[in-house]
Amino acid sequence: MIEVHALTKRYGDRTAVDALSFAVRPGRVTGFLGPNGAGKSTTMRLILGLDAPSEGAAWIGGRLYGDLRAPLCAVGSLLDAKGVHGGRSARAHLVALAAANGLPRRRVDEVLELVGLDPATAAKRTRGFSLGMGQRLGIASALLGDPEVLMLDEPVNGLDTEGIRWIRELMRGLAAEGRTVFLSSHLMSELELTAEHLVIIGRGRLLADTPMREFIDRHSRSGTLVRSPEAERLRAVLEEAGARVSADARGGWLAEGPSAEAIGGLARDHRLALSELTPLRSSLEEVYTEMVASATEFRGAGGERREREAAR
Numbered sequence: 635m636i637e638v639h640a641l642t643k644r645y646g647d648r649t650a651v652d653a654l655s656f657a658v659r660p661g662r663v664t665g666f667l668g669p670n671g672a673g674k675s676t677t678m679r680l681i682l683g684l685d686a687p688s689e690g691a692a693w694i695g696g697r698l699y700g701d702l703r704a705p706l707c708a709v710g711s712l713l714d715a716k717g718v719h720g721g722r723s724a725r726a727h728l729v730a731l732a733a734a735n736g737l738p739r740r741r742v743d744e745v746l747e748l749v750g751l752d753p754a755t756a757a758k759r760t761r762g763f764s765l766g767m768g769q770r771l772g773i774a775s776a777l778l779g780d781p782e783v784l785m786l787d788e789p790v791n792g793l794d795t796e797g798i799r800w801i802r803e804l805m806r807g808l809a810a811e812g813r814t815v816f817l818s819s820h821l822m823s824e825l826e827l828t829a830e831h832l833v834i835i836g837r838g839r840l841l842a843d844t845p846m847r848e849f850i851d852r853h854s855r856s857g858t859l860v861r862s863p864e865a866e867r868l869r870a871v872l873e874e875a876g877a878r879v880s881a882d883a884r885g886g887w888l889a890e891g892p893s894a895e896a897i898g899g900l901a902r903d904h905r906l907a908l909s910e911l912t913p914l915r916s917s918l919e920e921v922y923t924e925m926v927a928s929a930t931e932f933r934g935a936g937g938e939r940r941e942r943e944a945a946r
């Protein structure tokens with residue numbers, strides 16, 4: 635379990651993390667979501683004791699990182715996959731890490747197998763590693779101490795579909811074993827497939843701490859795209875039936891309220907020909923982008939635009 639209480643980090647007059655409180659529970663994957671610059675990496679660094687908070691605190695399994703007796707066995711992390719000495723082989727890197735932490739050598743072979751780095755690849759210097767191989771090595775390092783808690787910052791960044799699927803399945807498997815898995819991303823679409831719970835931040839502040847399902851159900855807007863050669867009469871009929879009607883960029887009306895079936899019935903009753911009747915549901919990506927944009931609306935125009943773009 636990871637607990638964060640009133641965590642705040644200021645860099646000069648910039649507040650990167652602002653009074654954040656949340657808990658990451660074991661047995662499920664929790665996604666940590668926010669646009670670029672929202673404060674995700676800073677929060678993770680604070681939890682791992684790599685930076686000191688201005689206020690508040692974070693605990694891993696009930697202890698501050700600095701009080702952990704065997705940190706690598708309590709928490710495995712992947713913050714920067716490139717943080718490996720390029721002149722060493724993957725195996726040598728893991729052997730050194732195991733030795734420094736009093737872990738048996740055989741654990742190195744176990745984690746290499748777990749992340750799918752074969753002996754020939756593991757014997758190569760990491761300098762020539764592809765992003766995907768580097769990511770696998772980073773995850774092997776994180777798993778070396780068989781920790782209860784895993785924390786990964788943007789683990790799928792730059793990976794191909796196969797690598798993304800592999801990470802997704804590995805994380806879900808680790809959570810199913812009862813571990814605490816905390817993953818950051820700025821991609822809602824990816825987290826939608828991996829995480830069961832979401833912590834969302836914007837400008838360092840908590841925007842949501844919610845089960846994925848609930849977030850989808852509560853925020854996803856649904857409507858019907860409907861078109862008729864008699865556009866204005868259609869609009870009047872829809873509004874009379876209590877629908878909220880707006881012009882859709884694809885042409886036609888977006889009607890919110892009555893179901894597609896009900897709209898079909900209305901058209902029949904009013905002898906209105908329809909050329910399209912399509913039920914729509916806003917994607918999670920859209921819901922999330924809208925949420926982040928409205929949370930940053932009070933910013934100056936330039937900053938707001940930057941955050942809106944970053945959220946995409």
Ligand SMILES: Nc1ncnc2c1ncn2[C@@H]1O[C@H](COP(=O)(O)OP(=O)(O)OP(=O)(O)O)[C@@H](O)[C@H]1O
Binds near residue numbers: 648668673676
């Ligand atoms: N060492 C630092 N000194 C000054 N400002 C910093 C420092 N580290 C982070 N910041 C600022 O704090 C804010 C949060 O950054 P952070 O990297 O935590 O965001 P993030 O959500 O991880 O974004 P990204 O997805 O781009 O990694 C940013 O405005 C960043 O510029």
